[in-house]
Amino acid sequence: MENPSQPTPGATPRSLAGRIFDILSGFGLATILLLLLGLLTWFATLEQVESGLYPTLNKYFHWKSVFLIPELKGKLVPLPLPGGYWVGVVLLVNLTLGGVIRIRKGWKQAGNLISHLGIIFILVAGGVAHHFSERGNMAIREGQNRDAAEDYFEHVVEVAEIQNGAAGSIHVIRGKDLSDLSAGNSRLFRLPNLPFDLEIGGYLKNASPVAVTERAPDRGELIADGYYLMPRPDEKNAEANTAGCYARIVRRDGSKSEPVILAGASFHPFSVKHGGRLFTIDMRKRLWPMPFTVRLDEFTAQFHPGTMKPAKFISRITRIENGGEAKVTIQMNEPMRYEGLTFFQASYGPPGAAPGQKMYSVFEVVKNPADRWPEYGLYVAAFGMLVTFLTKLGSHLAGSPRKNRHV
């Protein structure tokens, strides 16, 4: 077997670039990377039980996580590991260099080449999904229409002008511009199309508005209209966090209003009249308008006898778009794919609903440009393996000598 690290006598020594290429394209690196991915998956699976799924996924697989130290049952495991995203990137490089560029070319290697290309496609799909996909959920009652999904995690501040009792265009201040405004920090958000701006500060990732008559503030919290924001520890399920912040309306003459509490846990927006115009200001999970409307016609849930283990959830919906209607059934493992969006049957409620009680269905809505790429990649990889198998079988049946054992 050829070993590039052992130059044959008399041969020119490998250059540094050549040696780096050999390492990056080698089986050894591929083995180490696959072992690391296995370890990361194992630790992440264990850690998410205590730390919650979202924080654990971020810790182990977000691109910002270059190195991490696993933590099990509250104790650090003294084993620094590279972030899963970067292990995937190096594996992509390794497969490209070793499995596509370095691999021997010829009909007998065609299957291997195809398989490697399939796996590369799956890794690229993971990267595209990581950077460009959006996820949200849509809860909808029987008979109700919905045309927006809600982000799982991002809290935004929205300012809307109300005309004839309804909101017009809604200005959105994104969560990434709010999350660094913890105690002592504030930021002015200019709203050029409105007669005022907003100054926002005191952001808390998870907080409840509490009445001072119910519990006196003990950390000098700012009080607004008899309430203050009480910080709460992060929820294990990150989607259950309800952010909060304080806002002041900054008029065009520079004067400021009294502080107002904006909270993800509020039921109604804050209303303000300014120059004869009416506005609402609210903090909520980011809404994501859909290009069509969904009406839930009927939801049925079936359970395995004597258990609460789901056997089947079926949502019969009507998709309404441009005056036309289409009947669609969404159920477990049978999502609706339409206009680049995928609707998965995620959950339902209310728990323990009585017979005849109106139920609601919850869809997970995913916009992922690489939605079906892993599936296609899998087909390609499987096809490559089939070609390899048939090539080997053909060679064997033809009695050809097995000259080349290595790739």
Next chain:
Amino acid sequence: MNGRFSCLLACVAAFCACEEKKEIVVTETRRATTRDDAPKLFATSDERFRDARPAPVKAETPDGWLALPASQFRLLNYRFGESGMGETWVSISAGSVLENVNRWLRQFGAAPIDQDGLEKLRRVPIAGHNGTWVEAAGEYASGMGAAPKPGFALAGVVASINGSILTVKMVGPKSEVEAAKATLESFAKSLQMAD
């Protein structure tokens, strides 16, 4: 020279990029959706943060009691007494009168009673109906994860009104509950069910 200048420019750009933005111009908008239908305008803070709806029962706050915001399980909510630990609240509960009485008794470690025992308890007027007067004393364990409170007492009324269980419950230091019993009884009598 050009190289140094480019380097300096890059450093300045990096520094500016790291600097915290004091102002941001908001350019992102979205259209209104079905989730934005009919917003409740000029909601009070109680309505915004508690979704406070008119309670199905009304009352005048007795002298010396402090009215608190309603909560999910407390339609009317009060504090009383010098210690600040005395609480009175009005609720609509599930179950029967007997089940509610026994739940209260259990919170004080008292033995549950049966239907005969219930009928022997004193009857008092509440919201135009008759209710059962309940008393207990000892160590109060609310069962809500709070530490048990010794030296507490309970006085309250449970009534079945139009198919609902209306409860008026007073809990606090024993001496303060004893002193406030008469007020509680008058308060229960004065309650009015909303239309």
